[in-house]
Amino acid sequence: MFTIDIILKYTPSSLSVQRKSVEDADAVYQQVLTALGNPPQVLQLTCEKQPEKKIAVLSSEILAVQVSQKSGTAAAGRAPGFVSFAE
Numbered sequence: 001m002f003t004i005d006i007i008l009k010y011t012p013s014s015l016s017v018q019r020k021s022v023e024d025a026d027a028v029y030q031q032v033l034t035a036l037g038n039p040p041q042v043l044q045l046t047c048e049k050q051p052e053k054k055i056a057v058l059s060s061e062i063l064a065v066q067v068s069q070k071s072g073t074a075a076a077g078r079a080p081g082f083v084s085f086a087e
Helices: 023-035
Strands: 002-008 015-017 042-048 054-058 062-069
Touching: 002 023, 002 054, 015 023, 015 054, 023 042, 023 062
Parallel strands: none
Antiparallel strands: 002 015, 002 062, 042 054
């Protein structure tokens, strides 16, 4: 399972959707990148793992996008995102 995380301006947490294949995850990644390069538009995404999960975001509010693969050995309780701080 692949997770696509989207970081928004002035928002401490990320939005995320999931895809089953790397090709589908790359397609969503490219869709977000294309939206970033165009005039502001509403970007609508759905999640394959939870089909009822839908997000819509204004492309001008996106700061970053990340694709990562969920593995069975990932640390439990680890929040999705770009930075992890150890205390």
